[in-house]
Amino acid sequence: MQIPEAFKEKMRGLLSDEDYEKLMTSYDGTVNKGIRTNTLKCTPEEMAQKTPFELEPVDWCPTGYYIDSDIRPGKNPAYYAGLYYVQEPTAMTSAEALAPEPGDWVLDLCAAPGGKSTQLACKLEGQGLLVANELVNNRAEILASNVERMGVANALLFNEFPERLAARFHERFDKILVDAPCSGEGMFRKDNGAAEEWNPERVVNCAKRQLKILESVDKLLKPGGIVVYSTCTFSPEENEQVIEDFLGNNRYELMDIDLRGLDDRGRPEWSEKGTPALTKTLHVMPFHVRGEGHFIAKLRKTAACPLEEEPLKLKGKSRLKPAGRRDLDDYETFAKAYLNRRFGNLHLQGDQLYSLPEGITLRDIEGLKVLRPGIHLGALKKNRFEPSHTLAMVLRPEDFKTIYTVRDEEEAYTYLKGEPIIGTDLKGWVLVCFDKWPLGFGKASQGMIKNHFPKGLRIRKK
Ligand SMILES: C[S@@+](CC[C@H](N)C(=O)[O-])C[C@H]1O[C@@H](n2cnc3c(N)ncnc32)[C@H](O)[C@@H]1O
Structure with missing residues (x-):
């Protein structure tokens, strides 16, 4: 890996010789790999039983574990069942610092691929709302797929500019995470491209963009609400200096961050004005801990921000409409035959049926680019309802009347490859489970289960 000379020179000026x-x-070491338990589905102990590799606890995240760098955790049935998320250990710090509580309205403004969103969802325990937003289209789809795999039921996903969200959700959120796009100096070891793309102008441009994103946060956050700002870079321009500039223009106070094993405080001397409170921010440096590197600041909003005189206009009608009783006949037939759980706030987009999160109305999403308006329950076909993979992933076995539990890992792989399962006397829709965790749907008849695991997710070989 080629570390840019200008970067080396800059760091030599900032750090002690020893550091x-x-x-x-x-940079000569190997990348630290981690996984984090999806507590929406299982406990860390249950996850450990289902994963064949060694797990070593991460200090600052009670559900995080180091795994050996040779392991490919995305190849395991437990991965497809959503028992864990593969996440670099220092990336687990931001959501821990924000610490939302069940019932909060939480916004993750820069969310793809979804590591921190799914961690926030665990902390919400299915109560309250998670709005996860990703600006870049193809990354947004990856976010949706990860939120689906982890079985998050109370999420609304957008593919939007922060300022457009701010025009709709004025001071509606209790907590916001800004895991900002940055120059990625903490990614050099993990991603060679990050080192190749690095240059001093990029750092300056990232800082401008970060400050602009934070300006939207001020409009989105309730007075008294909390924002965590994080980056995976070391540069003062994108860390201490962004926070200092933001504090200068808005009414916020920095808060202490208490994460086990982390005590490398932000450096006022790396900012323009030397703001003393910057010592409340935190650097997570790869030479102090086992991880790639992060910076975190936690701030509380101390005063309301006025409504804009000329707010941005969001045009366009939503293609969603509330589902009427007659629209739902086929879904109700399916629900009566198979579901032990009710879904509310039902809306249709064409023939696709969604359950919107509690408290969300069409007025909230009209004119915005919605990636997923809630749980995609399935499609209303001619005279029948076809359940979606998303529905399978939010269910627990007790929520569904016909369960097929795969006999062993081998049979789990058979299902995940898209092959039929032979030898059953079940009939109709079946929730195929790996132990007590759904993998997806199948449809049983004549002694076999036809595979409904989505084609795009199927594995080729173990
Ligand atoms: C550091 S990554 C987020 C990683 C994510 N939080 C996770 O834990 O998986 C930053 C994200 O911000 C997105 N982004 C880029 N420009 C943006 C902008 N102007 N406003 C908001 N997000 C932006 C990027 O596409 C990227 O996905």
């Missing part, structure tokens, strides 16, 4: 040498040596 600089340690940083450079850290």
Whole structure:
């Protein structure tokens, strides 16, 4: 890996000789890999039973574990059942610092691929709302797929500019995470491209963009609400200086961050004005801990922000409409035959049926680019309802009347490859489970289960 000379020079100026040498040596090491338990589905102990690799606890995240760097955790049935999320250990810090509570309205403004969104969802325990937003289209689809796999039931996903969300959700959120797009200096070891793309102008441009994103946060956050700002870079321009500029223009106070094993405080001397409270921010440096590197700041909003005189206009009608009773005949027939759980706030987009999160109305989403308006329950076909994979992933076995539990890992792979399962006397829709965790749907008849695991997710080989 080629570390840019200008970066080396900059870090040599910022760090002590000893720390600089340690940083450079850290680039010769291997990338730290981690997984985090999806507590919406299982406990860490249950996850450990279903994963064949060694797990070593991460200090600052009670559900995070280091795994050996040779392991490919995305190849395991437990992965497809959503028992864990593969996440770099220092990336687990931001959601821990924000610490939402069940019932909160939480916004993750820069969300793809979804590591922190799914971690926030665990903390909400299915209560309250998670709005996860990703601006870049193809990354947004990856976010949707991860939120689906983890079985998050109370999420609304957008593919939007922060300022457009701010025009609709004025001071509606209790907590906001800004895991900002950055120059990625903490990604050099993990992603060679990050080192190749790095240059001093990029750092300056990232800082401008970060400040602009934070301006939208001020409009979105309730007075008294909390925002965590994080980056995976070391540069003062994108860390201490962004926070100092934001504090200068808005009424916020920095809060202490208390995460086990982390005590490398932000440096006022790396900012323009030397704001003393910057010591409340946190650096997570790859030469102090086992991880790639992060910066976190936690701030409380101390005063309301006025409504804009000329707010941005959001045009366009939503293609969603509330589902009427007659629209739902086929869904109700399906629900009566198979579901032990009710879904509310039902809306249709064409023939696709969604359950919107509690408290969300069409007025909230009209004119915005919605990626997923809630749980995609399935499609109303001619005279029948076809359940979606998303529905399978939010269910627990007790929510469905016909369950097929795969006999062993081998049979789990058979299902995940898209092959039929032979030898059953079940009939109709079946929730195929790996132990007590759904993998997806199948349809049983004549002694076999036809596979409904989505084609795009199927694995080719173990
Ligand atoms: C550091 S990544 C987020 C990682 C994510 N939080 C996770 O844990 O998986 C930053 C994200 O911000 C998105 N982004 C880029 N420009 C943006 C902008 N102007 N406003 C908001 N998000 C932006 C990027 O596409 C990227 O997905």
